[in-house]
Amino acid sequence: MRYLSPKRWVHILGRKRWWELCILIAFMLFFYGPLLHMFMLAFANKYEMPAVIPQEFGFQWWKYVLSQPTLVSSISLSFMIAFITTGLSLLICIPAAYVLARYDFPGRKLVMFSFLLGNAFPKIGIYASMGIIFYRIGLMGTLPGVLIVHLLGGMMMMIWMPTNAFKSVPRQQEEAARDVGAGPIRTFLYVTLPMAWPGIAVAAMFTFIGSLGENQGTLLVGLPNYRTMPVEMYGVILDYPATAGAVFALILLIPNILLLFLMRKYVGPETLSKGFKMG
């Protein structure tokens, strides 16, 4: 234990590096501390004051959360909505992105910019005004209403990234396909789309994750019929013990971590940085 004393460390590392280490540790605690704490909470069967570490570990709260029918149904609802949102936005945005990438029409930049604009304002303001319209046309508390909210959330990502993905496919690759006898549609399906896939896949993953985490809009438009995981989270924080909340939060986290891991594996950072070029 003697060798763990900070005084010795100063001499081992030198004064400057010792301070750097201190700052690093402080930051790590700041970033990962709450996450670690949540992890610990989720697997704590018994955790009473004033203990720092839970007295007993186990899956008790997982069983509890998974036995709550409203929570479980919110999980499946969340995933269902995320899948539909991603599918729909692929259907809508891929053709739009292709047009934006390949055809130069007046106002093209403005169209691109308009998708950024939707993200520049506080979301709640947009949702409030959407809510007013939804009341009028009867979309409040309906699945289409919720889907529209989710679609809008991912729109910028789904337009910008695929547009740039399509742009990065050299035109001559398409010409080569036309040249060997493929019509425009076959060229798109067999050459352009596969070559643009990485960028599109990243955008789709972000849309999926975004949809899973979307709460403000769903809360406003979906309640009381559509209670997704993040919406339930509000209730969980208020009504359940902290350990149940931690379990629920971890469940929310799993797909995100999984998707980010996949993304890191299959798509390089340059796809990401290129994805946000405008013009």
Added chain:
Amino acid sequence: MSGNVKLELRNLTTLYKSGDGVRNINLTVNKGELVTLLGPSGCGKTTILRTIGGFIPATSGQILIDGKDITHLQPEKRPTAMVFQSYNLWPHMTVYENMAFGLKLRKVPKNEQKHRITEMLELVKMTGYEKKYPGQMSGGQQQRIAIGRSLLLQPDVLLLDEPFSALDAKIRSQMREELRKIQTDLGITVVFVTHDQEEAMALSDRIVVMNKGTFEQVGTPQEIYNHPVSRYVADFIGEMNFIPMLDGSTKAVRPENISVSHGTGKDLDGYVRTIMMLGHYIEMTVDTDIGIVKLYITAEEAEQYKKGDPVTLTLGDYRTYSDHQSAAE
């Protein structure tokens, strides 16, 4: 003769929005002939090629293949195949898939596809590369596959857009030879585009020398080298000395048509500036009143001279250009 014509361009005009492009092009390419469009970048040679391939719409005029008008057909409906400068193999497909793509679209049966692809890989000397992806191959290998991919479809006219300019010198000349061999063996009709006059001379049955969207001269490599119709062509093809005359005209002499001797009094006097060994011949440059003149001499001749020697030059076969366009013997 007309039964032998494969490709014909009639009054072809292709203009871009900027007003650039080519105007009133007339050209016939015979069956089995390799015709090269040669010119500096921006002269319109690629524009013509891409118009034939269907990638740029013709503004007016006609493109005929075997007498059939294809001017308004989409690229996929044309009996042409194009090889691009940047190879343009599809990176997400293997070599085999790249080559099979066009055959599949033509509904060629699977085993015949395999047979034809194997044969073609042999022809372009790429046997065993079926499962490789384009990214795993060198530029020269990719271009072989790209040429094979185009040839597989048995096009009526093969279009090559500077196919070798991205390759290094040695592979370039090797590919050139092989292309020429394949072309004569298969008897295919080829339109070739390049800015490299040496490549054009080496490959072509006929060369079209282009300048700013128009044809300067059409002829065999020999015709164009020996009888350039304009100063522009003379300057563009091979080495040429331009010697201004007192009456305002210009004499054009090839370096191999100038002989050198000691002393003064022949056509041009000057001093030896450099003597450079260039393989089997020697290049000498001579400082004269009208500038530097270049000539080729033999090794034995070269031994008689050293830098600074006063020499006199005799101009052999030369042409006189009175202005930039017209030529006379």
